[in-house]
Amino acid sequence: MLTLRDLLLLSAAAFASAEAGDKVPRQGPTGTAAWAAAQSKAAAAVARLSQQDKINMVTGIGWERGPCVGNTSPVNSIRYPQLCLQDGPLGIRFATGATTFTPAIQAASTWDIELIRQRAIWHGQEAKAAGVHVILGPAPGALGKIPAAGRNWEGFGVDPYLAGIASAVTIEGLQSSGVQATVKHFLLNEQEYNRETMSSNADDRTVHELYLWPFADAVHSNVASVMCSYNKVNGSWACENDKLLNGLLKTELGFPGYVVSDWNAHHTTNGAANAGMDMTMPGTDFNGGKVLWGPQLNTAVNNGQVPRSRLDDMAKRILASWYLVGQDAGYPQTNLRANVQGNHKENTRAVARDGTVLLRNDGILPLKNPRRIALVGSATVVNPRGMNACVDRGCNEGALGMGWGSGTAEYPYFVSPHDALRTRAQQDGATVVLHSSDNTNNVQNVVSGADVAIVVITADSGEGYITVQGHAGDRNHLDPWHNGNQLVQAVAQANKNVIVVVHSTGPVILETILNTPGVRAVVWGGLPGNENGNAMVDILYGLVSPSGKLPYTIGKSPSDYGTAVIRGDDNFREGLFIDYRHFDNARIEPRFEFGFGLSYTNFTFSDLTITSNARSGPATGPTIPGGRADLWEDVATITAVVKNTGGVQGAEVPQLYITLPSSAPSTPPKQLRGFAKLKLAPGASGTAIFNLRRKDLSYWDTARQNWVVPSGEFGVSVGASSRDIRLTGKFTV
Numbered sequence: 001m002l003t004l005r006d007l008l009l010l011s012a013a014a015f016a017s018a019e020a021g022d023k024v025p026r027q028g029p030t031g032t033a034a035w036a037a038a039q040s041k042a043a044a045a046v047a048r049l050s051q052q053d054k055i056n057m058v059t060g061i062g063w064e065r066g067p068c069v070g071n072t073s074p075v076n077s078i079r080y081p082q083l084c085l086q087d088g089p090l091g092i093r094f095a096t097g098a099t100t101f102t103p104a105i106q107a108a109s110t111w112d113i114e115l116i117r118q119r120a121i122w123h124g125q126e127a128k129a130a131g132v133h134v135i136l137g138p139a140p141g142a143l144g145k146i147p148a149a150g151r152n153w154e155g156f157g158v159d160p161y162l163a164g165i166a167s168a169v170t171i172e173g174l175q176s177s178g179v180q181a182t183v184k185h186f187l188l189n190e191q192e193y194n195r196e197t198m199s200s201n202a203d204d205r206t207v208h209e210l211y212l213w214p215f216a217d218a219v220h221s222n223v224a225s226v227m228c229s230y231n232k233v234n235g236s237w238a239c240e241n242d243k244l245l246n247g248l249l250k251t252e253l254g255f256p257g258y259v260v261s262d263w264n265a266h267h268t269t270n271g272a273a274n275a276g277m278d279m280t281m282p283g284t285d286f287n288g289g290k291v292l293w294g295p296q297l298n299t300a301v302n303n304g305q306v307p308r309s310r311l312d313d314m315a316k317r318i319l320a321s322w323y324l325v326g327q328d329a330g331y332p333q334t335n336l337r338a339n340v341q342g343n344h345k346e347n348t349r350a351v352a353r354d355g356t357v358l359l360r361n362d363g364i365l366p367l368k369n370p371r372r373i374a375l376v377g378s379a380t381v382v383n384p385r386g387m388n389a390c391v392d393r394g395c396n397e398g399a400l401g402m403g404w405g406s407g408t409a410e411y412p413y414f415v416s417p418h419d420a421l422r423t424r425a426q427q428d429g430a431t432v433v434l435h436s437s438d439n440t441n442n443v444q445n446v447v448s449g450a451d452v453a454i455v456v457i458t459a460d461s462g463e464g465y466i467t468v469q470g471h472a473g474d475r476n477h478l479d480p481w482h483n484g485n486q487l488v489q490a491v492a493q494a495n496k497n498v499i500v501v502v503h504s505t506g507p508v509i510l511e512t513i514l515n516t517p518g519v520r521a522v523v524w525g526g527l528p529g530n531e532n533g534n535a536m537v538d539i540l541y542g543l544v545s546p547s548g549k550l551p552y553t554i555g556k557s558p559s560d561y562g563t564a565v566i567r568g569d570d571n572f573r574e575g576l577f578i579d580y581r582h583f584d585n586a587r588i589e590p591r592f593e594f595g596f597g598l599s600y601t602n603f604t605f606s607d608l609t610i611t612s613n614a615r616s617g618p619a620t621g622p623t624i625p626g627g628r629a630d631l632w633e634d635v636a637t638i639t640a641v642v643k644n645t646g647g648v649q650g651a652e653v654p655q656l657y658i659t660l661p662s663s664a665p666s667t668p669p670k671q672l673r674g675f676a677k678l679k680l681a682p683g684a685s686g687t688a689i690f691n692l693r694r695k696d697l698s699y700w701d702t703a704r705q706n707w708v709v710p711s712g713e714f715g716v717s718v719g720a721s722s723r724d725i726r727l728t729g730k731f732t733v
């Protein structure tokens, strides 16, 4: 007989399954219709502006000359404010009363669209309350093809489909709260080393199927602006590359908003204007000297070197985005000191926890009432110099919450592993013994005799303008920092119940640790933000079952990835074969594959259904924001039933991988094209519904310059990771 509790759990499961499809519910009208009203208001306003007004609107007022990292001049005649643009992807940079949301890489690691959406809605509410008009995020480029690249943690992982869905949901969340989102960095900014001089030369198909992909989703979700990147593309600066901005972005993807330069990524007055850049930031170089627009643009327009219509178009795009999100009415004054956090730490903690990936567990977890717990490592306590002691988090001292650089913000508080574990142990009447250093001397005295020894290790990375312990943004290697391997080995000599917790911006080679006898569990805490310790304790004690899945592959060796930081120009020789696409294609066994993550319960998969009315051939629809309209139409639906057969509540992430027919030119063996997060009580089942858009079944045909659905047999794989495939099927187009 069903109890009331069972019924509640069942209805919760049913709700989960109804919500589980990968289709992104929209906040309002999308595409052309959403922009139409904003564009006509913008056109009317532009007609009333002087040329100087327009110049002011497109030119930043200069580095550190206003309240925000980017500011333009107000235009009083149309009540247009001094626009405030502020980093970044995880919070409001330099604000003192704002939430630092858990980094995007951890949000991706949850594979939970509802958590990602809530994160964005709340981030947007905070930005609006602080009077920030434009948030510089999300950041799906870097996509992360190079595992050591410094800024991968600012994005949503190395798969374009996952990054695209997460970016779309983030943009919709931010903009539904009234703030403009800026998707960045456009395009092919995959490493920090030489980022301001190197050229990224990727072929057309690779650009479309990997790097442009999440930007197409962003444009389809009506993103207000796009930030062009520092690097060159095919030898021409990204911020003055006509093919990139006027071609791919504004024509092929039909982007109606404005292109803003990365800070100081602007190189020439006329080149950028005519290639499609619409706003220069911060308006001067970082010395406050060199100005490329402002009076120079005025002269260029007067000389006819930049058409007057181009300046009008810049202003119209900037105003349309402002109207699109409703900033023309009642927008708060800029105030980065306001306390705007509300209850948002609930999301911060949930993302930190649900993005945690259980990599190994021989049964030691969840913990069973340990009496004496040893906690080891410098990353177990808050940075002794202060949680915000290092500018832009540019050090790796104490517990790790985020990487470093412009994509950071000031922590409002920080819960370290020791803080959270001590609280929990006090409740249980247990004892925590702490060794809060990475020094192997004396650590064995601390851990011997403890019921369990928890070692917390880290690896960090960030933006290239700060060098931390010799790492100039990109990591120099994929090993743990601070001799983490040796620390684990030393602990394991004195205690045979070792749990290793890893906090990292990206993949770490774990072979030494996994081969150390006594390491009974490895918990990939990822990049947990300031709820670091609470998330760890929630997982270790089984308050929730781990449900995160890796948003990248953990290889056995750095060379297994086939990509590394490049010293000259990057010709993207690996093409489509990055991360799991490469491991699969080259038949390299990863240590932990993309999409991997264990649980405290078990799930079975069954009842695969496939319905398709897809037709082969090129896309034919008119261009709407994001590309041809028919690319966005659902053409097939795949479902699978997942059952929780274990003993505790848990969540599984069924993943759909598609194999294109052999009629398509050389393509990765399988590519992610759907996922769902099903929260299931013991014994409960849920249905994952994967809606496939036309684009999900297409490849980019370089000769036709179009997306094409190939004809033949499509392979369907549904599983618990990219390699743990539980159900297979096929359909013919």
Ligand SMILES: *[C@@H]1O[C@H](CO)[C@@H](O)[C@H](O)[C@H]1NC(C)=O
Binding pocket: 201, 202, 203, 204, 205, 233, 234, 243, 244
């Ligand atoms: C860069 O050059 C390659 C090789 O010619 C070409 O396939 C690609 O489309 C170019 N990309 C851009 C953005 O111009």
Ligand SMILES: *[C@@H]1O[C@H](CO)[C@@H](O)[C@H](O)[C@H]1NC(C)=O
Binding pocket: 600, 601, 602, 645, 646, 647
């Ligand atoms: C999950 O299944 C495996 C065998 O397939 C079994 O060894 C393990 O005990 C199960 N775990 C739970 C929590 O049911």
